[in-house]
Amino acid sequence: MGFFRKIFQTGEGQQEKASGPSVKEPQQPSFLKLSANIDYLTKALKNSSDLKVRILNDGKAALLYYESLADQEKLQKKIFSQIESGRWEEVLDLPHGKHTENLEEALKTLLTGHAVYVQEGSTTLTQFEVTSQFNRSVEEPINERVVRGSHEGFVENVMININLIRKRLMHRDLTFQYFRVGKKTNTNIVLAFMDGIADPNIIEQVTNRIKSVTSDAIFSPGYMEEFIEDAPFSPFPQMMSTERPDRAVANLMDGRVLLMAEGSPTALVLPVTFFMFYQSPDDYNSRWISGTFIRLIRLMSFIIAIGLPAFYIAIIGFHYEVLPDDLILPVKGSINEIAYPPIVEALIMVIIVELIRESGIRLPQPIGQTIGIVGGLVIGDAVVQAGLISNLMVIVVALTAIASFVVPSYELSTTLRILTFPLIFFAGTLGFVGIVFGMLFILIHLCKLESFGTPYFAPVAPLRIKDLKDTFVRLPLFWLDKRPKDAKPVKSKAIGESREWTKIERQQKRK
Incomplete structure (x- = not known):
């Protein structure tokens, strides 16, 4: 870890500098002269063409706003209706106006879509919220579809996202804290938690890490993730992303913290564990028996996704003896005509699958589906007929790809695809011994990894038997x-005594 820091010049000195005392907000007192205030604001905003300066009251007042950000209907309703009636003095006393005498503060509000009213002979600047809103409708997230449960998803407006959370969690302890991050983008970052349930130490830790970010540009929670996570060089995600309000609320009630950003429908949940990525809202919306069955299938897919190609290579290259006698001849016949060793076969097929997957994502949806069909059927059949790849290798790689799709989290699914490659190399060089070493490295890393002070492989390491009730299985909610x-x-x-009624009914039957 220290070696990478030295190479890429991200050492402790820079971290200490970033976490030092924050820079004070700039102050520039407003002027009595109207022209001086206008000159300062327009020059600071580089005389942008979409910055409008409306001279009012025969040159004694002015209204500044960005026409690209302001809503014309709000301008007319909140300001111009008063001005057109001749009540100039009442503009400063409008109830929806906010006053300041700091030109730098006025600059920030202009950039957020506010209008600033300036008057000759007065140092008071009045700010009006006239921001135009272009919001996407609340729809179910494409990446997190469920069979049962809510079909609402977060959108790019963080205020709508807060509204979706508050509708589901109407309690006084639900707390939101705002931060402005990014020197140039000035992005609104929101931290959500349940006061009295969430650990204050984790909240303080997350707050300090957010405040230490000194980047010029922060566009989404994904940007924040790399700045504040514990181990940025680990292939495993240490924060879970979600676009579902019901999933976010469930994690808030568990005592976790939520991180959202303006302009992104994704919320980050922290701290997290490895097993949280295999949990889905469907597990809790369905009965516990079916929820447990589906979760066990997902956990089995982890072994299949990272180990099946390596297991096949180890058998073909080193350990033929583990095959039943009836399978040796068919397997031998399928690979007899292949000129390449199994490790080359596996790498070729895995890369082809990744190319097909990536092209299907980038192309328009109808064409993307066609590419998937063409890639899966035509190309797969063609490489087998040409004798470049064995038919068994096609089956193995196809099962591996299917197993990686089972994971509810896209981040962990990508991690499994990445881990396939080193295990292939281990199996191609040392056989089963290489697979054991590779799996041990992964297991040791999972046991060592932490997410904001929380063991990543909990409740298995460290072992907490009581928490296993919602890990490999999903026992009844009560x-x-x-x-x-x-x-x-x-x-x-x-949860309290939620099934107390069963005892009462038994007592009544006995009587």
Whole structure:
């Protein structure tokens, strides 16, 4: 880790500088002369063409706003209706106006879509919220579809996202904190948590990391993720992204923290564990038996996705003896005519699958589906007929790709695809011994990794038997009476005696 820091010049000195005392907000007192205020604001905003300066009251007042950000209907309703009636003095006293005497503050509000009213002989600048809103409708996220449950998803407007959360969690302890991050972009970052449930130490830790970010541009939570995560060189994601309000609220009630940003429909959940990426809202919206069955299938897909190609290569290259006698001849016949060793076969097929997957994402949807069909059927059949790849290798790689799709989280799905390559090399050089070493490296890394002070492989390492009730299996909800300890909640009790009625009914039957 230190070696990479020295190479890329991201050492401790820069981190200490970033986490030092924050720079004070610039101050520039406003002037009594109207022209001086206008000159200062227009020069600071580089005389942009979409910055409008409306001279009013025979040159004694002016209204400044960006026509690209301001809503003309709001301007007319809030300001011009008063001005047209001749009530100039009342503009400063309008209830929806905010006053300041700092020109730098007025600059920031102009850039957010506000209008600034300036008057001759007065140092008071009045700011009006007239920002135009272009919002996408609330729809179900494409990447997180469910069979049962809510079909609402976050949008790019962070205020709408907060509204979706508050509608589901109407409690006084729900808290939102705003931050402005990015020297140039000035992005609004929102931190959400349940006061009295979330760990104050984690909240303080996240707040300090957000404040230490000194980048010029922050566009989305994905930008923030690399700045504040514990181990940026780990292939495993240490924050879980979601576009579902119901999933976000469930994690808030577990004592976790939510990170959102203006302009992005994605919310980051932290701290997280490895097993959280295999949980889906469908597990809790369906009965616990079916939810447990589906979750076990997902966890099995982890082994298949990263280990199946390596397992096949190890058998073909080193360990023929593990095959049953009835399978040796068919397997031998399928690879007899292939000129390449199995490791080359696997690399070729895995890369082809990745190319097909990426092209299907980038192309328009109808064409993308066609590419998937053509790539899966035509190309797969053609390479087998040409004798370049064995038919068994096509089956193995296809099963591997399907297993990677089972993961509910796109980030972890990408991680599994990346881990396939080193395991292929281990298996191609050392056989089963190489696979064991590769799996041990992954397991050791998972046990060592942390997410904001929380063990990443909890509740397996360290072992917490009580938290296993919602890990490999999903037991009935009335048994999940305590919040998971990995979130470090202040209040661990989550459910009381919810099935007390069963005892009453038994007593009545006995009578």
